[in-house]
Amino acid sequence: MSNVESNETNKNNPQTMPIKKTTIKAFKAVIHLGLEYHYDKRPIDENQVIAYIQQYQDQLIEQKKIYLSCSITKSLIVLSGQKEEHLQIGFINYPKFPLSHKVLKTEIEKLARSLMDEFQQNRLVIEYLDQTLMLEKSGEIDSRIKTDD
16 A cells, blocks of 8 residues: 655755655545535634544544544635635545545545534535545525526
8 A cells, every 4th residue: 555665864964864755545535614504604613623623533543543634724615696615624645544545535425424414514525536526415505606596
């Protein structure tokens, strides 16, 4: 699964610590999570989301020895009349704690479903390198988005 190369040192600076290089097969996923409860415009505090994810990560480590590291970036989703803050929750296959792509996708989807329940989301999207997955509880659309109906 991983490839570890020999330690390298900077020959110009003998006091530099050796650096170990580890490579693994690339993996990337991003969960897009809206920062409003359902469609009622009540804001979700991003710190609540971070705390929830950290608690979820701790349970994964304790119960399954799975380390699901993520990065979190605030973004804005714009569609028609909708303008909603979102979090992009990014995942890679972290070489320090490598996992199979199947395990990563399974655990990321479980986290996404848990986030949907905790923060009353009707829909969210997970982007992978090879597919885009939408999870949705109902066909309901935000009233700010203009539709033909």
